Amino acid sequence: MMELESHLKDIESEYEELSRKLGSPELASNPRLMKDVAKKHSELGKIIHAYEQYKDMKKKLGEARHLLGDSDPEMSSLAQAEAESLENDLEESEKNLQFLLLPKDPNDDKNILIEIRAGTGGDEAALFAADLFRMYGRYGEKQGWKTEVISSHPTAIGGFKEIIFSIEGDAVYSQMKFESGTHRVQRVPETEASGRIHTSAVTVAVLPEAEEVDVEIEPEDLRIDVFRSTGPGGQSVNTTDSAVRITHYPSGLVVSCQDEKSQHKNKAKALKVLRSRLLDMEIQKQENAISSTRRQQIGSGDRSERIRTYNFPQNRMTDHRIGLTLYKLDMIMEGEINEVIQSLVLEGRMRKLKSLK
Numbered sequence: 001m002m003e004l005e006s007h008l009k010d011i012e013s014e015y016e017e018l019s020r021k022l023g024s025p026e027l028a029s030n031p032r033l034m035k036d037v038a039k040k041h042s043e044l045g046k047i048i049h050a051y052e053q054y055k056d057m058k059k060k061l062g063e064a065r066h067l068l069g070d071s072d073p074e075m076s077s078l079a080q081a082e083a084e085s086l087e088n089d090l091e092e093s094e095k096n097l098q099f100l101l102l103p104k105d106p107n108d109d110k111n112i113l114i115e116i117r118a119g120t121g122g123d124e125a126a127l128f129a130a131d132l133f134r135m136y137g138r139y140g141e142k143q144g145w146k147t148e149v150i151s152s153h154p155t156a157i158g159g160f161k162e163i164i165f166s167i168e169g170d171a172v173y174s175q176m177k178f179e180s181g182t183h184r185v186q187r188v189p190e191t192e193a194s195g196r197i198h199t200s201a202v203t204v205a206v207l208p209e210a211e212e213v214d215v216e217i218e219p220e221d222l223r224i225d226v227f228r229s230t231g232p233g234g235q236s237v238n239t240t241d242s243a244v245r246i247t248h249y250p251s252g253l254v255v256s257c258q259d260e261k262s263q264h265k266n267k268a269k270a271l272k273v274l275r276s277r278l279l280d281m282e283i284q285k286q287e288n289a290i291s292s293t294r295r296q297q298i299g300s301g302d303r304s305e306r307i308r309t310y311n312f313p314q315n316r317m318t319d320h321r322i323g324l325t326l327y328k329l330d331m332i333m334e335g336e337i338n339e340v341i342q343s344l345v346l347e348g349r350m351r352k353l354k355s356l357k
Helices: 002-022 031-066 073-100 122-143 172-179 263-289 291-296 338-356
Strands: 112-118 146-154 160-168 181-187 198-208 222-227 243-248 253-257 306-311 316-319 324-326
Touching: 002 031, 002 073, 031 073, 073 338, 112 122, 112 172, 112 263, 122 146, 122 160, 122 172, 122 181, 122 198, 122 338, 146 253, 146 263, 160 172, 172 198, 172 338, 198 263, 243 263, 253 263, 316 338, 324 338
Parallel strands: 181 306
Antiparallel strands: 112 160, 112 198, 146 160, 181 198, 222 243, 243 253, 306 316, 316 324
């Protein structure tokens, strides 16, 4: 803990220096720098607050231990009980500080794109893709996040062969990055007369939203085609060539967008998806090259890995990576997934902490 406290004292000095900078007239005349300094000041403020609590507990523990040898047996007994309680609190406080000091994923503060695709199971998989989209949308509403559909391929019965949407909010990627993988559903389809349970699968990919500064795309590396947008069954839903397909030659990635009536808006959305996919490819490449990253991942890190099962007859959801089973699937599908999300975030932190020891 001595090494940790030395590091925390350095952070205290940095925090005080940032506080002085925030009050300077020079910074007020530079909005971009002001924003960066304020953000760093806020991040360090959380660590400083936790450190102050830790020091206060440590002081109280010292005082309680001093009273252990008191001549009054009752006072000594009370001091013993308080010391034991404070020792537990101090241990938790130290863990919290270690979590706060963990190296941050540089993408944690980013907004995200989520791509949901129906896999095995035909219409039933497409319907479940729509259910997952609704679940994430409702969870986002509860967090105060903003959701916007980027691109979708609906089916005639209300499902989605594919849907891509963005979620904007505070540190969204840090909360949602563990949702990538294969989600399996077991339920009786409404069209199943015999009541037989079907198993279907949907894949989810969570990508940090890339800014132009994150990924540089050369215009000559792109082929941009325009075409008439279509709806379920292939029928034309627009009389103009507003849909856009972008092909990125170096990576071979192809992105289409047709949800907007404006060709310009469809192109902008398609480029947003392309940039995020390119950034995600770079992240995957880096993670494959670092063995320690593999050890701290929850699950294999493979996008095709089956991460979760939703069993409707049993009202059960199981996350296979952390062995979490909850019997409240009805609530989960209404967006009550915070318990799952936070369990995954905590497990991710624990594995990261272990990898540094």
